[in-house]
Amino acid sequence: MALTITPIPAFNDNYIWALHNAEGQVYVVDPGDANPVKAWLAQSRLTLAGILITHHHKDHTGGLDDLLALVPVPVYGPAGGHIRQLDHLLQEGDRITVLGHAFDVMETPGHTLDHIVYFHPGQDDGADHPPLLFCGDTLFAGGCGRIFEGDPPMMYNSLQRLAALPGTTRVFCAHEYTLANLAFATAADPDNDALAQRQVSERSKRDRQRPTLPSTMSLELRTNPFLRCHSPSLQATVQQRVSQKLDTGLELFTALRRLKDQS
Numbered sequence: 001m002a003l004t005i006t007p008i009p010a011f012n013d014n015y016i017w018a019l020h021n022a023e024g025q026v027y028v029v030d031p032g033d034a035n036p037v038k039a040w041l042a043q044s045r046l047t048l049a050g051i052l053i054t055h056h057h058k059d060h061t062g063g064l065d066d067l068l069a070l071v072p073v074p075v076y077g078p079a080g081g082h083i084r085q086l087d088h089l090l091q092e093g094d095r096i097t098v099l100g101h102a103f104d105v106m107e108t109p110g111h112t113l114d115h116i117v118y119f120h121p122g123q124d125d126g127a128d129h130p131p132l133l134f135c136g137d138t139l140f141a142g143g144c145g146r147i148f149e150g151d152p153p154m155m156y157n158s159l160q161r162l163a164a165l166p167g168t169t170r171v172f173c174a175h176e177y178t179l180a181n182l183a184f185a186t187a188a189d190p191d192n193d194a195l196a197q198r199q200v201s202e203r204s205k206r207d208r209q210r211p212t213l214p215s216t217m218s219l220e221l222r223t224n225p226f227l228r229c230h231s232p233s234l235q236a237t238v239q240q241r242v243s244q245k246l247d248t249g250l251e252l253f254t255a256l257r258r259l260k261d262q263s
């Protein structure tokens with residue numbers, strides 16, 4: 001049975017993703033604020049059944065206490081020792097079941113040292129059940145997370161692992177950063193026609209107050225500069241901007257991330 005996935009807006013630009021089934025049970029991902037989740041549950045007449053956490057930052061965990069006071073449910077998250085409310089500590093290679101669907105846990109350090117993502121491989125049953133990725137702040141539409149605790153090699157390797165997932169994977173990022181990310185991407189990769197088309201499409205969604213998410217991995221591979229560090233045209237543009245020869249994908253990624261941090 002397919003999952004329904006709904007974005008619950010929080011703060012200025014967060015999305016708390018709600019996974020729910022026909023029986024009215026809900027898992028939420030990264031509830032930084034309990035209030036919008038509680039309001040959405042009440043309005044939808046659905047029941048919280050579990051919580052998934054990708055990393056320990058407050059805008060992803062701040063609603064845990066209030067939600068657990070409402071109903072005690074299992075909380076899954078990274079085994080880094082930062083989140084006291086967890087009762088299921090996860091690491092690379094673990095597999096969990098969410099409302100009858102298997103999700104694989106991948107460690108993606110960089111943004112934080114203990115960041116994890118949740119990947120459902122989809123179902124080859126002839127129906128529309130594509131792979132699903134809940135990636136927190138590792139991968140964004142058109143961008144990637146800041147490196148707070150890790151280093152560029154960590155983040156680069158984490159993104160390369162995600163880039164190897166099937167192109168049909170639906171990518172559920174935790175923030176609505178898309179237009180700003182695409183503006184930076186266009187400056188770094190000005191000859192990318194797919195990127196120019198995406199800018200128009202995503203701006204139209206935001207003009208209609210619609211989320212730009214989820215994305216797909218195939219779209220990210222065509223338009224996200226942090227996943228395109230093999231591109232000669234991107235390399236040439238960034239080398240000119242930083243006045244430095246960039247011989248490897250990691251060197252190009254590091255220069256891109258530095259430019260984005262300064263923008």
